[in-house]
Amino acid sequence: MTRRYVIVGNGPAGVAAAEAIRRHDTAGEIRIVGGEDTGFYSRPGLAYLLTGAIPEESLFSRPASDHDLAGIHRTVGTVREIDPQRHRIVLFDGQAMSYDRLLLAVGARAVRPAVPGIDLDGVVTLDNLDDARRILRLARRAKRACVVGGGITAIELAEGLAANGVETHYLMRGDRYWGSVLDPYESALVEGRLAEEGIRIHRGVELAGVIGRKGRVAAVETRDGSTLACDILAVAIGTQPRLELAHLAGLQTGRGIWADATFQTTDRDIFAAGDAAEVLDPETGKRGIDSLWSAALDHGRAAGEQMCGVGRPYRRPAPFNVTRIGGVTTTLIGAVGTGARDVDLVTLGRGDSNAWREHADAFAVVSDGEANHLRLVLGPDRLVGAVVMGDQALSRPLQHLIRERVDIRWARDRLSRGPIEVRKALQALIERTVPLGAA
Amino acid sequence: MDLLQRDRLKRRALVSAVIVAEAVRCVECGICTYNCPQGIDVRDHVLSGLPVSDAGCLTCGECVARCPRGTLRFEVSPLFRDRVGPGRPVR
Numbered sequence: 339m340t341r342r343y344v345i346v347g348n349g350p351a352g353v354a355a356a357e358a359i360r361r362h363d364t365a366g367e368i369r370i371v372g373g374e375d376t377g378f379y380s381r382p383g384l385a386y387l388l389t390g391a392i393p394e395e396s397l398f399s400r401p402a403s404d405h406d407l408a409g410i411h412r413t414v415g416t417v418r419e420i421d422p423q424r425h426r427i428v429l430f431d432g433q434a435m436s437y438d439r440l441l442l443a444v445g446a447r448a449v450r451p452a453v454p455g456i457d458l459d460g461v462v463t464l465d466n467l468d469d470a471r472r473i474l475r476l477a478r479r480a481k482r483a484c485v486v487g488g489g490i491t492a493i494e495l496a497e498g499l500a501a502n503g504v505e506t507h508y509l510m511r512g513d514r515y516w517g518s519v520l521d522p523y524e525s526a527l528v529e530g531r532l533a534e535e536g537i538r539i540h541r542g543v544e545l546a547g548v549i550g551r552k553g554r555v556a557a558v559e560t561r562d563g564s565t566l567a568c569d570i571l572a573v574a575i576g577t578q579p580r581l582e583l584a585h586l587a588g589l590q591t592g593r594g595i596w597a598d599a600t601f602q603t604t605d606r607d608i609f610a611a612g613d614a615a616e617v618l619d620p621e622t623g624k625r626g627i628d629s630l631w632s633a634a635l636d637h638g639r640a641a642g643e644q645m646c647g648v649g650r651p652y653r654r655p656a657p658f659n660v661t662r663i664g665g666v667t668t669t670l671i672g673a674v675g676t677g678a679r680d681v682d683l684v685t686l687g688r689g690d691s692n693a694w695r696e697h698a699d700a701f702a703v704v705s706d707g708e709a710n711h712l713r714l715v716l717g718p719d720r721l722v723g724a725v726v727m728g729d730q731a732l733s734r735p736l737q738h739l740i741r742e743r744v745d746i747r748w749a750r751d752r753l754s755r756g757p758i759e760v761r762k763a764l765q766a767l768i769e770r771t772v773p774l775g776a777a
Numbered sequence: 778m779d780l781l782q783r784d785r786l787k788r789r790a791l792v793s794a795v796i797v798a799e800a801v802r803c804v805e806c807g808i809c810t811y812n813c814p815q816g817i818d819v820r821d822h823v824l825s826g827l828p829v830s831d832a833g834c835l836t837c838g839e840c841v842a843r844c845p846r847g848t849l850r851f852e853v854s855p856l857f858r859d860r861v862g863p864g865r866p867v868r
């Protein structure tokens with residue numbers, strides 16, 4: 339009998355799942371339902387659309403024809419209802435689809451702070467292409483913008499607005515940028531770069547409300563009672579997995595949709611993956627959420643296999659993200675958390691992982707005073723995390739040492755003995771575990 | 778060594794190089810493809826896991842330099858290509 343697979347979500351998790359299913363089940367009927375009326379595009383690329391580095395067409399990375407050839411059907415529409423008993427979903431336009439296996443890859447949405455005026459025209463978040471288009475439209479007429487929040491998205495919004503000639507003010511609630519993940523030196527490095535781009539940083543400022551005129555943003559008001567006139571307020575205080583469909587289906591949820599290491603939810607025929615899923619790591623017994631492009635692809639691939647009844651349980655690798663913040667290429671690997679609370683993010687941001695918040699008690703730091711900086715997070719017997727800013731030469735070997743949990747005990751002492759020793763010890767570790775250039 | 782000869786040597790070294798990618802870093806933004814003067818779909822190579830060994834590639838380095846994620850790099854000898862797995866250090 340032909341198996342019917344329905345995937346809700348046309349993002350990386352959904353698409354990777356569809357492709358994996360096709361590899362293992364050549365006869366199955368595969369349908370993707372996505373809420374956006376565009377084809378598959380790069381969400382992280384939206385930041386570069388805002389700065390003008392690429393035109394919109396460049397975001398579309400996978401031609402629809404590839405999926406047509408693979409017999410993957412795509413429907414534009416929003417799912418309104420799931421009936422797990424009858425194995426059926428219904429879209430808002432009334433269309434119904436039956437499934438044998440269902441995947442929820444519905445992603446996460448930006449949260450907005452509960453302050454007066456937050457729904458005024460001119461308050462923006464950055465979740466999708468429509469949002470980016472709206473921001474660009476608004477920026478054309480705007481003189482001044484305020485940005486609140488933290489993590490990567492807040493910076494991308496600020497840089498995008500500034501690149502469009504808008505006077506941009508970044509209002510930080512805390513006293514430094516992304517304090518839960520970056521150390522003070524790293525925060526200062528990014529802040530210095532932003533200042534060079536003309537972005538004005540305000541510290542210890544908390545948004546109290548948005549003041550409107552004729553339904554549009556006219557100013558922001560802060561807790562200390564002062565106001566700052568602006569035409570745009572961009573918000574990036576964190577994201578929330580979309581849970582509505584899971585609730586309708588009676589699935590168990592926490593911060594995200596609960597899934598086990600085979601991506602199965604609490605209903606055996608419904609799976610969850612990507613930003614929306616809170617996945618159990620059988621090794622630690624903990625559930626984790628990532629908001630990462632490569633993690634969403636991994637999830638999707640693994641979930642697709644499981645939906646076909648093949649594949650191995652998922653082991654969450656040390657999360658990994660590389661991004662350009664304030665013009666500095668930055669790689670975050672594994673547990674790099676500083677232990678500090680981040681007051682600018684109320685939940686997980688985009689390009690973020692809760693594993694970065696876990697922190698160890700020992701660090702090794704090497705900085706050259708310019709934009710090149712390296713921070714290693716040391717566990718008792720292995721490296722648990724690393725931050726690599728600027729020169730990326732060590733990023734790949736470090737990723738290997740962390741992901742493969744390479745034993746560092748014999749070099750650990752040297753790793754805490756100052757910059758020169760750190761470099762030497764690292765080199766020795768790398769050479770000893772994976773000889774350069776060898777397979 | 779005269780300048781011309783040095784140029785020629787450099788050129789030869791570069792021509793024998795291919796662009797390889799560390800796919801896990803790629804976010805499919807398309808900056809590489811957009812900036813390639815030869816119109817090579819660099820991103821498509823990254824997605825399919827194939828190095829850019831296109832005869833049209835000038836090894837100009839635009840894609841390598843502009844990728845915001847440090848995904849791309851030159852690898853000098855294509856002979857070594859198959860022996861390099863993901864996450865392995867390569868110089």
Ligand SMILES: Cc1cc2nc3c(=O)[nH]c(=O)nc-3n(C[C@H](O)[C@H](O)[C@H](O)COP(=O)(O)OP(=O)(O)OC[C@H]3O[C@@H](n4cnc5c(N)ncnc54)[C@H](O)[C@@H]3O)c2cc1C
Nearest residue numbers: 347348349350351373381417445612613629630631634689
């Ligand atoms: C501006 C921005 C910058 C980012 N930067 C980075 C970065 O630097 N590095 C990084 O690793 N990651 C980054 N990310 C995060 C990354 O894009 C996400 O982790 C990834 O897209 C998650 O994939 P997903 O498939 O789970 O969900 P999404 O890509 O969010 O896709 C969700 C899909 O579900 C659909 N959907 C939702 N509800 C319904 C419904 N009821 N019915 C039908 N369809 C529905 C949506 O239309 C969409 O197609 C960024 C994201 C954004 C927005």
Ligand code: SF4
Nearest residue numbers: 813834835837838840
């Ligand atoms: S090196 Fe230059 S010509 Fe070759 S793929 Fe990159 S941008 Fe194109």
Ligand code: SF4
Nearest residue numbers: 803804806807809844
């Ligand atoms: S520029 Fe880099 S991240 Fe963007 S598509 Fe090309 S390789 Fe991927």
